[in-house]
Amino acid sequence: MYARVLYQRLARFCHPSLAVYREVFWAQHRHRTVAVRNEEEGRDVLLLPQRADCNVGYTLQYNPSSYQYPQHDSGTSLSRVEVEEETDQTTLIPPFRQQINHYSVSSSRHLSSSKNTLLDLAFNRNSGGKKAGNASQYQTEALTPDIKGNPRAFQRCRPEYSAISLDLSQRPPPIQSKQAFLLLHKVTILKGSMEPSNVTDFLCKLGHLHHDQTPLVRGDTRFIMLLRYAVENLQYFTHTQLLEVLQSFVWLGLPSTHSMLGLYETEFALRAGEMTVHQLLLAADLWRSLRRSVPQYLERLFHCISLNLKQVGVPELVQLLYIMGEGRWCPKELVNPIEQLLIKYVEMLEPEEIGVVCLSLFKSQTSLSVGAVNRLVDKAVSVVKDMSDFALVNVLKLLRFSYLDHRAWLEAMEQEVPCRTPGMGVQGLMHIALACSALHYRNDHILLAIAERLPFLASHCRSKDSAKLLWAFGTLGVQPSQCPSLYPSLIEALRQRETEFQHYPEHLLTGLLGLAFVCKFPEDLLVLALSPEFVSLATRSKQLDLKKDLFTLDGTVALEFPHWTGPRLSRQLKEEVKEMLWNFAQSDVCKKYEVLEAESVLGELLGGEEFVKKRMIIPHTRSIDLEVHLDSTGKPVVLATNNLTSSLERSTPFSKCSAGWERISTGVTLTEDLLAQLTNNKKNKQLKPANLTPQRFPFRRMKPDEGGRLFSIDVELSDGLVESLTKPGSPSSASRDLPLPKGTPVKLAIQVSNRNHYCYRSQQLLGLHTMKRRQLELVGYRVVELPHWEWFPLLRRSRAEKLAYLHCKVFSRLE
Template identity: 55%
Template sequence: MAARVLHRRVPRLCFLPGLRPDVTVAQQLHDQAEVVFDKQEKKEKKRSHEASPHRGYKLCYNPSAYQRSVRKMAPARSQRDTDEDDLCLSTLAPPFWQQSGVSSSHYTVSCSRHLSSTNNTLLDLAFNKAPRPKMPSRPRHQREPLPAELRFDNRAFLKSRPEYASTSLDLTRRPREPRWEEVSLLLHNVTVLKSSMTPSDVTRFLVELSHLHPGKMLAVRSDHRFLMLLRYSVENLRHFTDLQLLEVLRAFVWLELPKDSTVLEQYEAELSQRIGGMTLPQMLLAADLWRCIGKRAPKFLLGLYDSVSLHLGQIETHELVQLLYIIGEGRHCPTKLIMPLEKLLMRHLPKLVPEEVGTVSLALFKSSTSMSESAVTRIVDKAVSYVEEMSDVAIVNVFKLMRFSYLAHIAWIQAMEREVPRRAPDMGVAGLMHVTLACSALHFRNERILSAVAERVPSLLPHCRNKDTGKLLWAFGMMRFLPMQSPSFYPSLTDNLRQKKAEFKRNPEHFLTGLLGLAFVSQFPEDLLALALSPESVNIAMEFKKMDLKKDLFTLDGAVALELPDWTGPRLEACLREEMADTLWKLAQSDVCLKPAVLEAERALQDLLGGEEFVRKRMILPHTRSIDLEVHIDSSGKPVPVASAASGSVTAPLKNSLPTSPPHQGWDRGNLGVSITDNLLAQLTNHKRTSPPSSPSPTLPVPTPLHTVEPEESGKLFTRVNLTDIIPRQSSVGDAAVKLAIQVSNRNHYCYHSQQLLGLYAMKRRHLKLAGYTVVELGHHEWFPLLKKSKAERLAYLRCQVYDVLN
């Protein structure tokens, strides 16, 4: 009879959407719940062998509704990886990066897609947990522990000051577990008191239940009396005091309620209404508890940010760090708070300890909070003074801040030249990935750092995510770390891509990132390229919502076309190549083509060579995402027109500039032509005509003027030959003009304080040579200073650059 009553009451307990079971109808209580309850009752209460009164009835329940996703019991329990970064390196620099003078200007279309640095790796995964298990219901105490070198504490800063106890929850100190008879009596009291429970009763019951061992939590959350307790807590929310609400919220952390529970939504709404009457420590504690639960609580955070501005004058060091931590985990800092927080941070900076510096750096990075260059420099200066005391997590956090801010801090890199090789053997793969990714973004190429990482990574492949593999390959490729420098590095990561290629559908950006990194150093795994360029994979990449992957596909396709002339695998459709070429050219016309250094180089070359028709500004190879000034010089050293004066110097790019046949075959479609006649052939080949010349003069006849004609039916059209220059020199048909690709480089094409090109630009030069061009560079360290000097000096410099390559 009792069983029937229980069975009939359960549906009435499930009117709340967050409590309503929606998956299974069990014939009995969950096996685990039955075993735990029965054994504990028999053992601790020493009951007789009577059958449990709860057996035999049917109970609707859904254990997974209150079971958290798998994560460590460690401090970062509610965090998960949402990065990106996405971005191999951000193309959006803060204002101070652009204020270093003309030499910092960019003259290429973005060298990489934007992989978001705002949704960056939460450090529970940044330091290399093994891949997440597939069994979310596995009890936490039964999970295999992480290897020692992969453990970390994302909330380690909370241990640096005792004051944090009032504003945060210490997840490493679990409350004392109660005796089972106490828990059993408590659950019995819930059915006795029912709606007569006071807020104090509800708070006490939830707090005591939260002290249970994690292995017993599933049994408690499956019990109908626990669901009843949650129901009554929601019905009486308005009667709870602020302290009681915080105590219940703390209990929810240990009880591991799911972050999307309707119960939590009700609590967030109640706390949001009370923010005005709460103290700053209480608000910070509530925000930290939401973080521990894993719920973003946007309404509450918005109220917190509005209220905290009233307390900025009295805020203490630990409260500031805690606030920044919350802002970082919330991924947003209100604009009105940035300047006050910067001033406050600079005032408290001397008091920060090593882990707090790391936490502040990560918070600014995650929330995309752009502080002034001087402020970021002071933060990194502080980190340098602590570098030997900082944890690996804190060091990676500083790297992330530098990557986001594009801050070139030499003292930090010099310190890392010592620290990274020393720490690398104990670091995890994701932490190492962020170190090298930051170096790549900042163009810091340090052999000791790269070699230490390359030596460590192959041993960490079991813990290497698709994201780690792709970004490591990109970073090392951009820094032009050659395969011969570490024989096992590229092969091991390439094999890892093969093992994870099934993840392409979920994360195509990481797969393409890795293949581009390999292409930068002339590594072309044909099986993976065939997969990436297959119609199915291209469709997946085109439909990807997080970011635009068309440019990556276009660059990869162009590299395959030029570097694998015998390639018989899939290629991008011609229409897509044309679309991307047009898109990139339009972008270049509105940006790169208008840069003062490029415009002056174009004008000066026109003056030097004799007119607009001898200089063509265009993307010779659109897949390399940058422009060139194209010039043709014949064997006598005279310029050859490459564009008609009527069309202007800025012309559309070739629709299909990537040849599928060897580069020396064929010419582009925009060339001039003249009809081939017997007389003209005789002149070109220096042969006598069959009929005697009209004059015995030994001089060559005057050539026919150059003109453009439509192709004849016979197809006799000779292209790209300036006959007025060639014939007087008695040149043959086989003599062709030297094609020059003149590049206006800038310092961002090179590694920091180095003449070593970054991977993309080195690949471009390689491809231009394959396409039959000779590269002429107007180096930024030479050309930019000449912009302030006389025209004669610029022309003299250009003459040397252009004609020296012909000798």
């Protein structure tokens, strides 16, 4: 034994090259072992020798470092919208997947002036022409599979789709694993002498392997060698061969993170100008089937399509939109051509094609004209009975994105949704409720049908689902008494998914705000949301601005729970958010014509602008009020001007209304009795003597008719009457005869509302504004509302009529 060991050491000393060879051998062996392990984990690393093959007109460089597995690969990064809205994907997608928002639907919650969604659940939207960036990906525990639809079901509507897409349900006839390994053995025999046709043939045949056995092939070093030869022959493949190779990668389940795929994307991008429309669309579909993002290729695809629009028929258009939706990107220059093609082909679309078109427009954030969306939804209404649940939900997503209320579709939903809810899953129900919330459409037939189904599906809820459902039902004012099991089940679902809040703090805040709208306050979740650790987590987010939500929640707790001993926000954070909200109000809401006019008329009515203060009485509700104080005799009290209001530049009201006001239906008139009450003066011989106490006639508002008339009995305004109405001091003299509350002065919060403060076609306030009214009363204010259906028509009427209206509104609250 000793002699043998001595001989081996001597041999090693005498033949160092042999020792080096052995070291290289074991290093290669270790590398292959790591490659197999990485492959099994979905992290295939292809190490190619560093060399350069220089050919005429083509250069392919190999750099081993470029094939290392990156920490964040662009090929697998998905946008926030993709993660949130890809609710009904195929079985290739895990049943539960969420990601940190990188996508802004500018990436913060905001106060929308144009839509007046003062507490916007959605996030600011990127423009449709921008590509989505990368996002950190967090995997959480899987849930029980939910009921899902097939987003590629539309490809079965027409035989033409077979030329531009891959049917994932039709795998090629399987071969035995022995045949696969014989093919790999041939690879070692042919080696570098393989032609492009050989590589294509090998890969296509290996793609016939049963999907359960593909990991064995992908982990074989001979397969890695085959992939290397495929890359070496990349430039020599014909277009058809290149598509066949890419298709074989789909059947072999090649990971989307495989670094080699970047070379194929570059090759496809270079060839895009030479390929037909069908080949371009097929390649895009194959990339989608591989679950890989290919922005470089898509950019070339869209450019080539724009040059060949005459070759785009119905299937090509629908497939193109599908690719745009899955890529979360539609170039601006293609929006108008696509809209024209949609209008041209809309009547030829099948029900499932309508669904995927709507979903794609939603995912790619592509805004079409109102007319085009209406045409598309008109077609959807005509075939709604034949649409799948998945397609139906997608139409609602488009309406939600477009902020478009399509009455016929909403009426159809009143009939369809209650019938379909027993067979729908959580995510479909969530999107229906969320669409109703975004459109401010409260329909109890729809909402209560969803509420009845949800308690049985609570275990399927992600934190996002629970939060958005609570937000939707709270915004629309569905009370707990109407659906006793709904809120407790969703609250418990939030508790069960508490660990997700570390990655998605916005979900907890969204759910708690929805609960606050309907006076539900789970204290354990409130303690968590206002804890220093959670506040620090939420405010550190670079993608989301959650400070306003925290401020609203903190202010609500302060008013609704005066004896709260739990955590609160720091004074510094509250002051920061308060200043942010006020700066926004100054630049937006405070400059609106209806608000400026109300402030101006009130100042004239009460005797001066110092009697009216435009401010945020309770800032956490994110809206302003016109504050007025009256003493025990009904006389206006001068209000102290604080720093916020002094910095506000008072703009002069417009001398003429904008063009938008000219289209508003008008017809507000005054009654003689009302004028007698307001002016305390004589009008010809019909009014009472001035020394008599006038009777208090109610300001009778009738249901607006087609002419917009709100009050009965027309009366002409004489010069003397106008002078009496506008003379300083007249309001206070008239108010002395009104019965006033005894004791402390009356504080009034005068609110100029608009239609987006209310549920669709109703006078029911939305959740945030209902909560604000409730909290204003808690702090001792009487709310005086100037509803849009009364105040907006008056904006085009005379000054005297506005004064009379506001006089009645203000002093009637003293009774």
